[in-house]
Amino acid sequence: MWLEVRRELERVVGSEYVSSDPEVTFLYHWDFVTAEEPGVCDIVVMPGSTREVQEVVRLANKWRIPVVPWVSGVNIGGLATPRRGGIVVDLRRMNRILEVNEDDMYAVVEGGTTWGDLKGHLERHHPDLRPGVPWAPAGAGVVPCYLCYGFTDLSFMAGTGADFLNGLEVVLPTGEVVRTGSCMCTSYWHSRAPLPDLTGLFVGWDGATGIVTKAGVKLWPNLPTEYLILLADTVRDGVEAFKRVARKCTGILDMCFVNYTWLMSLLGYHEKEEDPLDPEEAGVQDFYGLIAVAASSEREMEAKKEAIEEAAGTGVLADLEAVMELFPEEARPQGYALVNPPIHFYNCWNYSYGGGGEWVGCYLSSRHVASYYRIAVSVAKKYGRHAQMYGRVMSGGHHWIARVNISFNKDDPSDIEAARRCLMEIDEKVRQLPSVVRYKAPSWAKERNFSRASPDSLELIKRVRRLLDPNGVMNPGHGL
Amino acid sequence: MGARSRLLAKLKAGEDIPGTGITLRRAPEQLELERRRPLSYYRRVLYFCGKCGQCRYVYQDAYWSRVCPSGELRKFEAYYLGGKNLLLWGLLSGKLEWTSKAAEILYHCTLCGNCVQQCQLPEIHNYALEWLHAARVEVVNRGLGPMPEHRRFGEWVRREHNPYMEPHSARLSWLGEKPKGKGEVTYFVGCTSSYRELEVAKAVVSLLKSSGVKFTLLEDEWCCGSPLYWTGQVDVVEELARHNARELEKTEAAVAVTSCAGCYRMLKQIYPEVYGVELSMEVLHISELLLKLVREGALQPERELSWAVTYHDPCHLGRHTGVYEAPRQLIGSIRGLELREMLRNRRNAWCCGAGAGVKSAFKQLASYAASERIREAEETGAQVLLTACPFCEMNLREAAEKAGSKIRVLDITQALSYSIKASRSEASQH
Known part of the structure; x- marks a missing residue:
């Protein structure tokens, strides 16, 4: 059968863009950071247009074989791993920026566009505009990030990546092409309103409801920006200071923080036995907050900074440059890079020398961020692990992100196993906090995520999926 | 953008990794x-x-x-550095078998190192070029490599001491009268200038004569070994290195100079570091020597050429040995040349696509990479694309011709030579 499938795929996209060579498909089996269980890519195809994606999906239906959308495979939960084999549709040839509308501040990008592609295009051709960019590498995909509620350096101002989507073009699991948002009935991609929000059929579904071939993404004015560091002794103190700032100050683009352990890994240091497993308990300053604030004039900037300082209260405020000067020279570059993502955060995944890392990441209420951290630290400590904490204030303070990463040596099965047990226990315990919802959850956490959902809601999700994908070919093993 | 610009400027101000032109923002x-x-x-x-x-x-x-010619052409992850890293890990871990396909992927690369320059993971940034080369040696040891074209030129080098299927006896056929006696400077011509890009060799000799420097050539120059070394055929390279070193020492010159970036890297870096073949003389690229001669007034590039030019950094000269500025300063010394940099320059320069056995075994890749570079050169509005390596020059010129580009591709020595010759002939007219 596979020979026949291959021949048909070659007819659609050309033989140079189809491969079933083990040396090529091997690289699609794994998520190479989390060391989650590998899947199998039987055949990989790289379409160059929406029409070709349609053809591929139709073939998958004809043969009743899985079809897995893929851009870069670095989204950290094994979300792009082909769980049931089949055809991986690698969208990297579809990486064009099709339009930038400067008046309405949006770009139309193809589904395989990466951060490097989008950021580079805007810096070169539209320097007055900027996208919201996560702390991700340049090779990661824009559209998958936004579809999975990724968060960016504009998330305080504008919310999650999903909020940045104005509309989509999607090849459905049955091969039809639909458009959502204003592009459904006009040639503009300016908003999702005021139509039925079909975009929601594809946001948060882990690529299980269709292959997005185009997206309208919001852009923002690229204003002069200053970066302030808010230091606090504990995460609890820092969170309270951030909440005060969020309520009282305008013009803030981003508010995020790391704990002592993540800061060390971020700057390029490696895990050592003498590093405190519980920095707060050891009396080490444990909250390092970054506030990015934009203004059109120096006067405006000074006023905004003054307001932030006043609101921060007991938190110590300093500018990023000054804080970086406190660290050895070789540790500073990663700090400098923070201001211009995408970023190569090499050390977050290599803190324990071995390139492995996985997180328990949640959307949650500000009320539970500090508790989340204390739970994570205490569990990690039990396992002798260093908990790297990272958080972000979203949507003007309406909700938060909290994430704890555990690094490990992905070449050492026992280390992976120990880290996984630790992560699972953290996951189990933080889930008891009433506001916690996991995001980009790996397969082992997915079902748990819905344990408190009402049966009717779950049934609706399943019904929608069955409706869209009657043959069950679209990314099986992912989504609910 | 205020603070962002300042911080990014600091980020970019990295330090070179000693012995290479690769710059790393150091990591603890x-x-x-x-x-x-x-x-x-x-x-x-x-x-x-x-x-x-x-x-x-x-x-x-x-x-x-984008930086990777191989990946940009073939698109699959296996052809980028990340893919190669994990493919090699899979091969070494027994998750994959060593196959001719694996060999093909590993050879489908010019080893230009641009990917390595960009990766910020310090251990990969510092050492990836080591394993990309070691992988080729492994492939050869396993009998899966080199590629047939590589094997062919490898055998020819063993026999006739050049990879161009030419007789050894014709190596100096471009040269009229061989300089007599010993010199302060020995010109190591290299195979490409000896057999293919003769104008480069002639320009160098002409410039050295004009400068009044006493120079000589090797009595019996052999291939430097670069094409063999980088295709994993390392068994014969030591013999080539020792032979060339003996010949160089015989000249008793204080300086060995070469106009080929590949030869330069071999003499300067690979001979001593890999084979322990230390030369008693200083090894310079021709751009470094010519710049010195211009500064001392021995060469006076006085005629205005009135060209807008751009400069292509050869990978062996730039990223691998750290010579970025001498060629640019030399261009700056020629009156009338206006240097317009390409977007990807110095440590970020896009590879011409010829090196590490690609031009012989993967013609589509060589042609694709060069045509992409020609397109980038054209974007600058330059009339002339200068480079400092005859192998780059050859590949870029072929691509320009194939594309019907109006841009002229020259070696930097040719531009300087025009300027000197013109000024001399003008001087004689007055």
């Missing part, structure tokens, strides 16, 4: 590994790679432009 606590070790030595570090894709883009510069 990076592992120190040994160089020139067998592939298996690097297994653990290979798997540090998370296949994040940063190796596909210039990092924080040049509008995040």
Whole structure:
């Protein structure tokens, strides 16, 4: 059968863009950071247009074989791993920026566009505009990030990546092409309103409801920006200071923080036995907050900074440059890079020398961020692990992100196993906090995520999926 | 953008890794590994790679432009550095079998190192070129390589001491009268200038004569070994190195100079570091020597050429040995030349596509990479694309001709030579 499938795929996209060579498909089996269980890519195809994606999906239906959308495979939960084999549709040839509308501040990008592609295009051709960019590498995909509620350096101002989507073009699991948002009935991609929000059929579904071939993404004015560091002794103190700032100050683009352990890994240091497993308990300053604030004039900037300082209260405020000067020279570059993502955060995944890392990441209420951290630290400590904490204030303070990463040596099965047990226990315990919802959850956490959902809601999700994908070919093993 | 610009300027101000032109923003606590070790030595570090894709883009510069000719042509991850890292890890871990396809992937690369420049994971940034080369040696040891074209020129080098299927006896056929006696400077011509890009060799000799420097050539120059070394055919390279070193020492010159970036890297870096063949003389690239001669007034490029030019950094000269500025300063010394930089320059320069056996075994890749560079050169509005390596010059010129480009491709020595010759002839007219 596979020979026949291959021949048909070659007819659609050309033989140079189809491969079933083990040396090529091997690289699609794994998520190479989390060391989650590998899947199998039987055949990989790289379409160059929406029409070709349609053809591929139709073939998958004809043969009743899985079809897995893929851009870069670095989204950290094994979300792009082909769980049931089949055809991986690698969208990297579809990486064009099709339009930038400067008046309405949006770009139309193809589904395989990466951060490097989008950021580079805007810096070169539209320097007055900027996208919201996560702390991700340049090779990661824009559209998958936004579809999975990724968060960016504009998330305080504008919310999650999903909020940045104005509309989509999607090849459905049955091969039809639909458009959502204003592009459904006009040639503009300016908003999702005021139509039925079909975009929601594809946001948060882990690529299980269709292959997005185009997206309208919001852009923002690229204003002069200053970066302030808010230091606090504990995460609890820092969170309270951030909440005060969020309520009282305008013009803030981003508010995020790391704990002592993540800061060390971020700057390029490696895990050592003498590093405190519980920095707060050891009396080490444990909250390092970054506030990015934009203004059109120096006067405006000074006023905004003054307001932030006043609101921060007991938190110590300093500018990023000054804080970086406190660290050895070789540790500073990663700090400098923070201001211009995408970023190569090499050390977050290599803190324990071995390139492995996985997180328990949640959307949650500000009320539970500090508790989340204390739970994570205490569990990690039990396992002798260093908990790297990272958080972000979203949507003007309406909700938060909290994430704890555990690094490990992905070449050492026992280390992976120990880290996984630790992560699972953290996951189990933080889930008891009433506001916690996991995001980009790996397969082992997915079902748990819905344990408190009402049966009717779950049934609706399943019904929608069955409706869209009657043959069950679209990314099986992912989504609910 | 205020603070952002300041911080990014600091980020970009990295330091060169000693002995290479690769710049790393230094990282604390990076592992120190040994160089020139067998592939298996690097297994653990290979798997540090998370296949994040940063190796596909210039990092924080040049509008995040793409950097990998091999990957950009073939598209599959296996053809980028991240893919190769993990493919090698899979091969070394027994998850994949060594096959001719694996060999093809590993050879489908010019080893230009641009990807390595961009990866910020210090252990990969510092050492990836070591394992990309060691992988080729491994492939040869396993009988899966080199590629047939490589084997053919390898055999020819063993027999006639050049990879161009030419007779050894014709090596100096371009040269009228061989300089007599010993010299302060020995010109190591290299195979490409001896057999293919004769104008480069002639320009060098003409310039050396004009400068009044006493120079000589080797009595019996052999291939420097670069095409063999980088295709993993390392068994014969030591013999070539020792022969050439003996010949160089016989000249008793204080300086060995070469106009080929590949030869330069071999003489300067690979001979001593890999084979322990230390030369008693200083090794210079021709751009370094000519710049010195211009500054001393021995050469006076006085005639205005009135060309807008751009400069292509050869990988062996730039990223691998750190010579970025001498060619540019030399261009700056020629009256009337206006240098317009390409977007991807110096450590981020896009490879011409010829090196490491690609031009012979993967013609489509060589042609694709060069045509992309020609397109980039054209974007600058330059009339002339200058480079400092005859192998780059040859590949770029062929691509320009194939594309019907109006841009003229020249070696930097040719431009200087025109300027000197013109000024002399003008002087004689007055």
